Amino acid sequence: MGKHAKPSGKSAHRAPGSVVRARPLPVRSAVRLRRPVDIWHKPALSAVAALAIPDLTLWALGRLDLILYTSAGAMCALYAHGLPYAARARTLPWVVLGMVASLGIALTAASLITSTALLVGCASLVAAVHKVVCDATRIGPPGNIILTFVTTSAFFVPQHPGQVPPHMALALGAGALAWLVCMAPALIRPQGPERIVVARALEAAAGLLRTDAGTDEERVGVPHARHATAAAVNAAWHTLFLVPVRTPAKAAARAGLERLLVRAESALGGTGRGSEASAEDGSRDARFAGAEADRLGGWARELRSGRPLPEVALSAAQAEELAGIAAEDPGPRRPAPGQPRGVRAVLARLAPGSPLLPIGARVAAGCVLAGWASMAVGVGHPYWAVVTAASIYQANTTLSWQRALQRTLGNLLGLLLYTALLPLMHLGPLAMIALALACQLGAEAGITRNYWLGSVCVTPMALLLTEFGSRVPATTLIADRWIDTVVGAAVGLVCCVLVTNRRAADRIEVALGRVAAAEAVAFRLLSAGPASGADDARDIGWARDPLAGCLVELREAVEVAAGEWWQRALPQERIAHAEQRGHRALAGLVRRLSAPTLAA
Incomplete structure (x- = not known):
């Protein structure tokens, strides 16, 4: 996925650590x-x-x-x-x-x-x-x-x-x-920061839909747009669940932003236009994607302007998931249960081998x-x-x-x-x-x-x-x-x-392992059939969130390691395969929650 995920030819088949390569240092992009x-x-x-x-x-x-x-x-x-x-x-x-x-x-x-x-x-x-x-x-x-x-x-x-x-x-x-x-x-805009981060997610989702519905040349940018949308949605969920809901008014305000964010996340479940689709089907899909992109962009502008939150239609599974979260605990869904947070998470990032x-x-x-x-x-x-x-x-x-x-x-x-x-x-x-x-x-x-x-x-x-x-x-x-x-x-x-950072490549191996584990959970849920209630919808949400976070972490690890000028060759084929499977599983989970989505 993306420019860093291209197979590296023969070097991709060699044992990790057997190939060392030097990366040229750019100049023009540094001053752009x-x-x-x-x-x-x-x-x-x-x-x-x-x-x-x-x-x-x-x-x-x-x-x-x-x-x-x-x-x-x-x-x-x-x-x-x-x-x-x-x-x-x-x-x-x-x-x-x-x-x-x-x-x-x-x-x-x-x-x-x-x-x-x-x-x-x-x-x-x-x-x-x-x-x-x-x-x-x-x-x-x-x-x-x-x-x-x-x-x-x-x-x-x-x-x-x-x-x-x-x-x-x-x-x-x-x-x-x-x-x-x-x-x-x-005192003036108490919801300002969370409105902005949800607006960014809506704008990223709109960009993904427009790219996916564009010409073949434009669709080359779909992997990058998909990663940008996943990262924006992931950041928005992190931000939203830092907002306390001690009063009914605050709970209702956060719930309205959650509904918008879930609708933005639905863009990750788009099936795209396959090569076997007819011209008529492709045109219809493109018109639907364009209309949805315009709708998401309009909602983003309303959020930034401080207007009242728009009404957003969700699928039954999405509504059940949000209702289950609100009834059970308004605390964060991310990171998933069992993962460290706060000071423990900081200490984990500073542990030996970091x-x-x-x-x-x-x-x-x-x-x-x-x-x-x-x-x-x-x-x-x-x-x-x-x-x-x-x-x-x-x-x-x-x-x-x-x-x-x-x-x-x-x-x-x-x-x-x-x-x-x-x-x-x-x-x-x-x-x-x-x-x-x-x-x-x-x-x-x-x-x-x-x-x-x-x-x-x-x-x-x-x-x-x-x-x-x-x-x-x-x-x-x-x-x-x-x-x-x-x-x-x-x-x-x-x-x-x-002072080379050889551990940057090691971080990729750790991220690949986490993506594989999250994928396994996701595919197991997908094979079990459609969500039938609030518990199933919540389980799908718990599986979707770690998978999205792991994919974002993997892409960050790849970009960091790719910028080290002297190190062993990266496992590009494994990275590409993991990202493809991961985004396919993520799209399946999102579709499971968002289909059928009611008309807005």
Whole structure:
């Protein structure tokens, strides 16, 4: 399924591990602009509000030298915008506590350690912890980079032990303000996050139907569209069942979104147009798919606009499944019973043998070597090299190469922008605050289109924060930043290439085993005949959910492993076969629940 599932010829028949191949590193795709993420403005405006209040307060008090500490807490407002408000209220305090704890470690080290080389080592270890913990918790954008950016800077701020507690208190207070800012939209649109995630699933399903009903050339994209729809529906179920239903009104609201999501999921059960179908049948199927796609797209627009939820018709089995879930327990269906959740799931992802551990080793080695290399060439801000090295490490070598290229290009253009803004900075502190906030807004607007575009605004913002603490000649700042960027990116990439992640291919074997087990359960239910009641409908739902999640996990594992430049050949034929059987079983389960679907 998809471009990664093509048979690899003779190599596909060789024993795993007997063939090693090198993957070329792309350039053009690294700088190509994408469509912006639909909710980019939410974290952007939240961060601006959370930063502006303490910044203006410190300006009024004449203590702009403390802006680093308040910024540490305020930047937590960038996190958790994809979560429903109840889950966001629980998640953001952990982000704030993680930021404050990391800041405390950095400031304590700065007050006790005089060796710059040792501080670089400490900062590198903390950066590695940030990376693996953020990946294990799947906190989402902006991931580890904000934590690492703030914490690494704090390692090199002159500090006395007695100053550490009040500075941590400033960060904690700003973090509490960030929590209030991120929760404030709940007063206006309490269902906003879950509406958006269901709308995404509806739009993905509409895209699948249109692709499947298109021409033969367009239908080449059906496997990709099917995977995108399965991933969107899977993410939507995860999000919906984070929503508590403590009142009848909330239960009814979530039930309405569930019905829409079930209708979107029905697109995965489409049979497609077989080669033996007549032209008349194909035309009729295409018209039906087009009408259903238009209907799903219309519902998505209604969800995004905040209009009342539309009435959605479901099959008897789908209605019984949802009724059974509501009557039995409003808790999450995903993951399936017996699978770890919460802290246990995070610890399981960090267990020995985890594919995250080599990535953590890359970060630690790359950051410390980049910082020491920066010191060797005489740069006065080695922490910028550490942050650069930490920021480029992604899930595999190819993505890390792309991020290094993007960061280098973005920082170069950002230094040009900083130079152009120098006359405005000389207007005074208020002008500097306004520029920093504008850069924050621009960074969030651009980073979802491409990382390099966001870096154009991040670079002057970082330099402005440096200026608040102590004045440094602009030429020195610009030169140090450029040298640190090049050194950090180059050393980081070398470590990325040398510290290979062979466990990425092992993750595929684990995912294949999980898909096979979920398929076996699904085919056993399919062979038992149609669902005849609420219990059977619930069993089919329990079988469908793990299978969909396993297929998404398998595709993610393949894409991660395919981006490692030096490793054994992937079992492409096994992957293709597993995905084909898995999606066939998933379609059968969905059809069993959705047929016959009542007309909307």
